[in-house]
Amino acid sequence: MKTGTVKIWQKERGYGYITPDEGGDDVFVHFNGIDMDGFKSLIQGEKVAYVLVQGYKSYQAAQVRPLSVEAADV
Structure with missing residues (x-):
């Protein structure tokens, strides 16, 4: 996965x-x-974090997840 802001x-x-x-x-992201x-x-x-498609x-960007949510899921 790639990361960004x-x-x-x-x-x-x-x-x-x-x-x-x-x-x-910059990478476009739709909801x-x-x-x-x-x-x-x-x-x-x-x-x-996201995947480029x-x-x-x-x-x-797809499969976009806030990094704070990923850390909480671990």
Whole structure:
């Protein structure tokens, strides 16, 4: 899994962008790509883990999990 930081999250629209820790272009993330129960949302500045998948136009984030949730599940 890759890691990064939520750069922008548009709660009203259900999408945003992640800045990868390894550098490179920001990665698009849609709320459908967030792996959590209940209301799926991210917080600007939050650290996340994710997988890159081929989207409609380019790569996007999938299986997105806040790192704090992963640590709590261990």
